[in-house]
Amino acid sequence: MTKQMDKRYEHATKEKEIYSMWESSNLFNPENTNKIRKENSLPVKGESWSVLMPPPNANAPLHCGHATYSIQDLYTRFKRMQGYSALYVPGTDHAGFETQVVYERNLKKEGKSRFDFDRKTLYENVLNFVKENSDVAINQLKRLGMSADWSRNTFMLDEHVINIVYETFKKMHADGLVYKDYYMVNYSPYHGTTFSNLETEHKETVSPLYYVNYKIKDTEQAITVATVRPETIFADVAIAVNPEDSRYKNIVGKICINPLNGREMPLIADSYVDPEFGTGALKITPGHDFNDYEIGKKHDLEVISSIDLEGKMNENAPEVCGVFATKARTLTADLLKEKGALVKVDEKYVNNLLVDYKDGKPIEPMLLPNWFIKMDELAKKAAEKVKNDEVAFNLPTWKKQTLDWLENIRDWPISRQTVFGIQIPVWYCATENPNMRVVFIDSNGETKDGSISDLVSQGYKISEINSGIQKLITGKDSKYVLSVDSPGDDYIQETDTFDTWFSSGQWPLTTLHYPNGNDFKAFYPTSLMDSMWDIMFFWITRMIIFGVYLTGEVPYKMVYMHGRINDAQGRKMSKSLGNVINPIDWVDKYGADALRMGILVGGNTAAKMSALSEDKVRGYRNFSNKIWNMTRFMNLMFDEYEASGGTVPVYSSNLLVVEEDTAILERLNTVIKDTTDLLESYRIKEAGDLVYDFVWHEVADVYIEQVKNREDKSIALSVLRHVMSTSFALLHPFMPFVTESVWEYMRMETTLPLIVSNWPTSA
RNA sequence: GGGCUCCUAGCUCAGCUGGUUAGAGCGCUACAUUGACAUUGUAGAGGUCACAGGUUCGAGUCCUGUGGAGCCCACCA
Numbered sequence: 001m002t003k004q005m006d007k008r009y010e011h012a013t014k015e016k017e018i019y020s021m022w023e024s025s026n027l028f029n030p031e032n033t034n035k036i037r038k039e040n041s042l043p044v045k046g047e048s049w050s051v052l053m054p055p056p057n058a059n060a061p062l063h064c065g066h067a068t069y070s071i072q073d074l075y076t077r078f079k080r081m082q083g084y085s086a087l088y089v090p091g092t093d094h095a096g097f098e099t100q101v102v103y104e105r106n107l108k109k110e111g112k113s114r115f116d117f118d119r120k121t122l123y124e125n126v127l128n129f130v131k132e133n134s135d136v137a138i139n140q141l142k143r144l145g146m147s148a149d150w151s152r153n154t155f156m157l158d159e160h161v162i163n164i165v166y167e168t169f170k171k172m173h174a175d176g177l178v179y180k181d182y183y184m185v186n187y188s189p190y191h192g193t194t195f196s197n198l199e200t201e202h203k204e205t206v207s208p209l210y211y212v213n214y215k216i217k218d219t220e221q222a223i224t225v226a227t228v229r230p231e232t233i234f235a236d237v238a239i240a241v242n243p244e245d246s247r248y249k250n251i252v253g254k255i256c257i258n259p260l261n262g263r264e265m266p267l268i269a270d271s272y273v274d275p276e277f278g279t280g281a282l283k284i285t286p287g288h289d290f291n292d293y294e295i296g297k298k299h300d301l302e303v304i305s306s307i308d309l310e311g312k313m314n315e316n317a318p319e320v321c322g323v324f325a326t327k328a329r330t331l332t333a334d335l336l337k338e339k340g341a342l343v344k345v346d347e348k349y350v351n352n353l354l355v356d357y358k359d360g361k362p363i364e365p366m367l368l369p370n371w372f373i374k375m376d377e378l379a380k381k382a383a384e385k386v387k388n389d390e391v392a393f394n395l396p397t398w399k400k401q402t403l404d405w406l407e408n409i410r411d412w413p414i415s416r417q418t419v420f421g422i423q424i425p426v427w428y429c430a431t432e433n434p435n436m437r438v439v440f441i442d443s444n445g446e447t448k449d450g451s452i453s454d455l456v457s458q459g460y461k462i463s464e465i466n467s468g469i470q471k472l473i474t475g476k477d478s479k480y481v482l483s484v485d486s487p488g489d490d491y492i493q494e495t496d497t498f499d500t501w502f503s504s505g506q507w508p509l510t511t512l513h514y515p516n517g518n519d520f521k522a523f524y525p526t527s528l529m530d531s532m533w534d535i536m537f538f539w540i541t542r543m544i545i546f547g548v549y550l551t552g553e554v555p556y557k558m559v560y561m562h563g564r565i566n567d568a569q570g571r572k573m574s575k576s577l578g579n580v581i582n583p584i585d586w587v588d589k590y591g592a593d594a595l596r597m598g599i600l601v602g603g604n605t606a607a608k609m610s611a612l613s614e615d616k617v618r619g620y621r622n623f624s625n626k627i628w629n630m631t632r633f634m635n636l637m638f639d640e641y642e643a644s645g646g647t648v649p650v651y652s653s654n655l656l657v658v659e660e661d662t663a664i665l666e667r668l669n670t671v672i673k674d675t676t677d678l679l680e681s682y683r684i685k686e687a688g689d690l691v692y693d694f695v696w697h698e699v700a701d702v703y704i705e706q707v708k709n710r711e712d713k714s715i716a717l718s719v720l721r722h723v724m725s726t727s728f729a730l731l732h733p734f735m736p737f738v739t740e741s742v743w744e745y746m747r748m749e750t751t752l753p754l755i756v757s758n759w760p761t762s763a
Numbered sequence: 764g765g766g767c768u769c770c771u772a773g774c775u776c777a778g779c780u781g782g783u784u785a786g787a788g789c790g791c792u793a794c795a796u797u798g799a800c801a802u803u804g805u806a807g808a809g810g811u812c813a814c815a816g817g818u819u820c821g822a823g824u825c826c827u828g829u830g831g832a833g834c835c836c837a838c839c840a
Contacts, residue, residue, distance in 0.1 A: 701804075
């Protein structure tokens with residue numbers, strides 16, 4: 001008699017027990033599982049198989065999207081059972097900017113801001129903030145059943161990670177791929193940092209359109225220009241019209257007068273200007289507009305800035321100097337009106353305002369010195385690999401999109417003005433760069449702002465400046481030394497940090513300890529990369545770029561793009577809709593297996609979206625219970641038969657089976673083959689559906705009913721045990737907990753846990 | 764403006780390279796339930812596969828167009 005089974009499958013207690021059994025037996029570690037399989041005479045392939053976890057934000061709870069990590073776990077379990085040296089490498093991210101934003105919100109509640117701290121203190125505070133709850137994500141991932149090797153857990157700010165990132169930067173610098181330049185960047189005065197193009201959005205906004213007259217020099221004529229940003233007129237340097245525009249042909253080449261400051265500006269012709277739009281005349285402000293900057297370069301125009309880094313008007317706009325740009329807009333309009341230059345205002349004009357993706361706050365295009373990576377050569381090499389199918393994609397569209405992006409790539413601005421991140425390893429000598437501007441908190445707690453030479457002559461020591469530094473602003477041509485540690489007492493380190501994607505783009509290298517680590521040798525390139533399509537360009541493509549650049553190989557052989565998990569009605573989950581599902585709630589309620597099945601089989605992970613409903617998850621909870629009760633019933637039959645003196649032989653093909661047995665065994669054989677093939681071709685849903693249907697509607701509904709009436713119980717039970725244990729093994733990657741739970745009730749000779757048992761093979 | 768995807772039962776979706784009476788889960792209806800499971804079983808209703816053309820012996824599946832939904836990229840002052 002085996003021990004009694006509960007009437008129901010109690011997922012809450014079972015899942016806890018099972019996971020700690022796996023963990024304490026070290027069954028997620030490929031070296032150990034290989035050893036165990038060998039000891040048990042199970043086949044071990046020499047080959048390794050690996051997948052990296054896209055690092056969730058360390059201290060934030062998981063959202064439903066993270067439940068898709070089940071895909072990674074599914075394949076790890078599948079490959080582990082097939083005898084590969086299967087490794088799932090976990091990790092968490094510092095999520096630099098994201099985390100800093102959250103931290104700053106907390107500061108705001110305390111009535112403080114980032115400006116109250118020097119750089120170092122602020123960094124330490126944010127890091128502690130992250131560390132306080134750094135295991136939130138990890139513990140929840142364990143609840144989902146992730147069989148990741150936690151002994152290899154990597155944090156994005158681990159020392160070895162930072163070192164690799166530094167080495168890469170040095171190599172890129174040595175290869176001439178790094179440069180510093182003034183560049184029109186997406187600057188957010190609100191966040192105090194720049195954003196990459198990928199991190200900005202356009203938001204439809206009603207903005208008044210102002211029609212402004214610019215007088216033409218030595219005539220009574222004027223040219224009218226429409227603009228939504230009159231405050232930038234202070235920085236206007238030209239007016240452009242389309243060369244084909246007959247209305248303006250006779251005035252091209254003349255000089256017009258800036259209505260605010262009287263600057264003499266050329267009237268130029270450029271085909272960029274759309275004669276149909278507005279008045280057909282465009283003011284050119286290279287200091288505050290991306291397109292104008294390009295036109296300005298083409299026509300060799302001066303770049304003037306009228307807005308500073310805090311979003312306030314500067315000395316080039318004396319009438320409104322110190323006023324925030326948005327406010328200055330109406331003030332400037334009033335000024336124009338006074339001067340008789342304002343023709344009319346269209347109050348209902350709708351345009352697309354550039355904002356940041358995080359808070360939707362306006363972006364100010366600004367000319368700032370920035371560190372860049374030259375992308376053309378890097379992208380070209382990566383594109384070649386993609387073109388040659390050195391990496392596979394689960395859908396052809398992802399290959400196409402990757403190539404499109406790689407072929408139209410622009411240089412990558414990698415400096416961010418956030419504190420929480422990996423500081424760029426560049427140092428500036430104070431004496432060689434006397435004009436660098438420094439903002440720092442001195443030993444009296446006062447914030448000082450000025451050029452380094454002025455501050456030194458006021459008696460400040462470089463050491464004092466260094467310890468209280470907040471921000472260093474250097475020019476494009478400032479002299480610098482590339483170094484991780486300070487090259488001397490006279491040096492100040494660059495305060496900019498790397499874009500988070502610069503470090504996470506090297507995730508396959510950092511987690512595996514490139515270039516000399518054992519894991520790098522054993523597991524690179526990895527086998528699978530699974531991610532949602534929204535970070536295709538941020539992350540997936542950049543990992544390819546870094547991987548190819550440093551190792552000559554794409555860091556993974558296969559990219560599986562999964563879709564977004566929507567609510568039951570197919571709507572995107574969002575706080576404002578109030579339809580956000582906490583995945584852990586459903587793990588509590590229905591079990592991790594049920595949630596995993598809801599994602600993996602209830603929807604199609606490869607589709608762009610997939611709806612997740614509570615009904616579905618409940619349905620799969622019922623399936624868990626079905627599995628449990630099938631096992632329970634099999635045990636009751638075994639007990640009864642054995643109590644009457646019978647013995648059930650281990651199944652073998654020599655058994656004298658009847659027609660009913662042959663039928664189910666043949667089906668089992670087909671199911672093994674099809675499930676394996678479907679999984680190998682990444683058709684997860686179909687594989688899961690197949691086993692689900694077989695277990696419930698063929699084994700339980702039909703075969704078990706037949707067994708009830710069988711006279712030859714020994715044969716029937718032997719076949720039943722074989723069919724059940726085999727199909728539960730097929731189900732294990734989908735529903736690891738319940739299948740492992742019933743495994744010990746299979747009355748088999750082996751005590752080997754299912755997780756390291758053999759993947760069934762068809763006859 | 765450029766590119767892409769989707770439209771199959773009340774709901775959420777499968778149907779891969781075209782081939783028997785179009786499938787699943789949930790929901791619904793009726794019945795059953797004295798060896799496990801009511802988190803159960805059996806049976807059933809329900810679809811002119813968005814629409815219109817075309818290719819084909821044959822189209823949900825391929826092509827063209829129309830309508831609807833959505834996504835990505837770029838962005839007009």
